[in-house]
Amino acid sequence: MTPPHLPVTVTVAFLLLFLCLPATPPAAAAAADPTPTPWPPQFHATLVMDYHGNMSVADLWYDWPGGRNLHVIRYQLAADAPYYDNEWNNGTSFFYTPARRTCRSAAVGVGILRPDWLRPGAIYLGRRDAGGFDCHVWAKADFITYYEDVKTKRPVKWVFYTGRIAYVMSFEVGAVLEDAAWQAPEYCFTKDGGLATDTTTKISDGHHGSSFIPRSVL
Template sequence: MPVCMCMAQLRRGMRCSDMHALLMPIYILCLVMGSSASLGSKPRPPVWPETFHALAVQDRNGSLALVDLYYEWSKGRNANLIHKQLGTTLFDIEYNNKTSYYFDRELGTCKQMDFEVGILTPDWLANATYLGTETVDTHEAHVWTKSEGFIKYWADTQSGLPVRWRFFDGAQFEIMAFREGETLPDEEWQAPDYCFKQNQKRLPQQL
């Protein structure tokens, strides 16, 4: 670094007190610049916008589906519309009250599930472990992992938009489009009436 290299030249022909007085600002500048470079080597994990629509290709061990992901943090809800290859659409509607509904309107099936946590927070990647960069298709991407490898997340180095994420069980999602502020009409979030009847047709255990 040129600023730091000039320190040796300033030592020539100067008393210690004069040299220290002149070198101190330069030394501090070197520390600041060095710290900035160090911090820049590990980017901050991305924070999701409070409302967005992502279009993804889902690959679960060779079983493909097209997924519309809708996220609305302000209303405490998250939706995955899973369009099975040459099949029907499974709605996965999740709420911040820790309740989720899985239903298929074409088949008339429904399953309610309760979880220990609600939907992800916008900053759910905070404290994730940074793994460096990788090339995903044509995108240079930062890579993070969290919860002891539970999920691996790729984000474009330029835009910060997600490119891919993969879960511990091998389920991988390739993000094809990401539109901030886009959401579903309210009626699409509502589970069908038959979800709340005791004689409902239930989805199989393997979703």
């Protein structure tokens, strides 16, 4: 027996409902933006720095358990290289050039960067190429743009608002510098040798005398 026909109004309603259905199943909820990988507690990185054409190579030693951070900077063709930027978790930094026996200090008022310093307030900018590396990119505090390799989670490049660019050439997780190398020279604690000590000096991003990432804004 042939079933009775549906009323026209019901048939039209079913047709409209069918036409309104999506052609494919609804997409899954968008995944949350990735978060920056915290720095390891201890590492050594080799950086090539470009500051408006002023080139340098820096060894960055980071030691969170020891509460200390050291940049050993060699400017291109500089006769008095290397230059040391020695930072401590008690808020004190020393800047010295052994070849000239000069040193100054600064009371920054904050300690070194935490391993997760990027996470609070970092804005995800998406994925970009950086010298052939597929990177996640974040910006923070209108100061730094940070590139992290998608596969290895290692930092690849840092771009600062001043125009300084740091290219990470090597990144050794767990590398530790011997304690003796962290000691500021004796002339940092005297007035001898032309020492200029300034306990109120601001950390800048200029030539000869800067932390690459001002801790006060992060």
